[in-house]
Amino acid sequence: MNDRIESVDILRGFTILAMILVNTPGTWSHIYTPLRHAEWHGLTPTDLIFPFFLFIVGISIYFSYKNKPNTLSTYKKIIIRSLKLIGLGLFLNLFLPYFPFFNDFETLRVPGVLQRIGIVFLFSSLLYLNCNWRSLIVIGVIIIIGYWLCLGYIPFPDGSPPTFNRGSNNWANYIDLNVLGKHMWKIDYDPEGLISTIPSIATCISGILIGKLLEGLTHIKHIFLVALGFLISGYILNIWFPINKAIWSSSFVLATSGWATLVLGVIYYLKDFKKQKFGTVFKYVGMNAITIYFLSSFISKSMYLIRINENSNIHSYIYETIFVQSFLPEKLSSMLYALTVVFFYLGLGYVLYKKKIFIKV
Template identity: 70%
Template sequence: MKKRIESVDILRGFTIAAMILVNTPGSWSYVYPPLLHAKWHGLTPTDLIFPFFLFIVGISIYFAYKNKPNAQATYKKIIVRSLKLIGLGLFLGLFLPSAPFVKEFETLRFLGVLQRIGIVFLFSAILYLNCNWKTLFGIGTIILIVYWLCLGYVPLPDGTLPTFDRSPNNWAMYIDSNLLGKHMWQADYDPEGLLSTLPAIATCIIGVLVGKLLDGLRDIKPLLVVAVLLLLSGYIWNVWFPISKALWSSSFVLVTAGWGTLILACIYYLTDVKQLKFGSIYKYVGMNAITIYFLSSFVSKTFYLTKVGDTNVHAWLYNTLFVHDFLSDKLSSLMYALTVVLAYMFLGYFLYKKKIFIKV
């Protein structure tokens, strides 16, 4: 691609900024509801963030590999990049800021955000290299339908009927509990679990198809039509398969991809069609998205685990600089998160101006 699509970089950077915002409140006891995930079923603005990123990964796959040969060297680069992402995720899980500097393997969480990005990227990129858009559309559709039927209608090994609720009778939770054991986010489920990675691949495939639609696009009407179709189908499917990020339900895939397409269409119209200077700061972050996300996660974990007297660095900074009588607890917590976001946005700006682009 000779010219980058501004709107894609802006949406990617905005998504990373939003990830950092919801991941680093001053106190988890004081967070405004829109900045929290839905407890199980339902959809909050926070629930849109991760699927938006996978959706953008799909768009990037289209433009990155549309002229690449279906050859061994291309597959090697895809596999290496995927392993790097998985490795970074495992490093974050293992790392401790003090001796012995490595967490006990018995309690290591195998899966996570970066691991899911790596796995989804691997399968989506390989599918793209080997399938035309019609086949990709069919594969994505089959994944969503089979996932729904499996979770909703296939009896578990003990003969009990499955459920979409948070219970041992949920197929996604059943598989994770039996295969991952203690290596999960929580004792009974993992939001980036094994089975729910399948519909996450469908999210990425939708991104690939939207990327094809974007290629040479001069009018946002096709994007708006796709967005409306995705939203309608997702909200209708919600009647039978509830929207749930925890399960990455099929309705969740369609609704989040619909919102992603709609927001992308709006940004595309302003930046790529009307050529308005809009959201450049997010573009700077988007050019080093994985680097900034990884660094924010690394620093946040270090702050939480590094002691300062009877507390830790995170709590000390929050209580010293942001907790005041004239601010509510939730506003203080939000101010801390916004300060962290601004710091990483400045880092993105600095890296961009220095022409430093770290590819993972």
């Protein structure tokens, strides 16, 4: 791999480890604020993680398919990979919560992180194969503006005006509630819902365009100027369409793409311009990102399911026995547990990398 791709692998690995960090606290009751999602409107470091990954998916699409023929075989591979991602996500939602009986489908959550990655990968790849970069920009802008106008100005069937607030008076939540019903993460919304998946495709398109920029980059300042453009646009649009991960608002697309471009620019500068040995440890995870994310989710959920006695499962037993100490604040204990999990998967990534095991989903 050349250094440019290596920079992307570093960011991908860092993003997956950050995702594991925020998903595996010792206890959900004691978490530092930056490791929580915003309650509704707003942006925390945790809110950056998923859009960063979709942004990286876009960059990977550019480098993976820039020389691929626009053939039925290519489309078949894209569709199969998308179905694998969706299937893995559904497996996590179906198998673990209902093991071993598989008889409670009434409240099965249909959306999920891997499902969204699969859908976004499918549509973004097809767009990339059939559109030039100017068309991709136009499509991205149409999604961003169209989503804003639809959610902000189309009245509901009863004539009431829409809002961006949590509840059924929000178009994204309204459609999810009426289509998915009880098959959502929360009773009134799902952060990986149907309608909010559309603007997440725009996030991926921004990654495709940055991939093109990286390939022809003549000066490092260009990537930082693009990052600044994204950020300014996102925070200006925030005035009318608040930054919100749960509904993946248009301002959220722009702001998070700006932060992702900025962070990637820093990594690219250190790796390609300064030739520093920076971030290699994250590359180990980045080379098997989906595999490690899936394993972390599977193992974490399994540890909650397997009980040791009436009062504890494997997760709570390990946390309370090893990490909860009277001299430590509970938030720190909770984070130390999460960091231990992160180092475990970092080690796993290292072993897979050294053994040249790269599992493509």
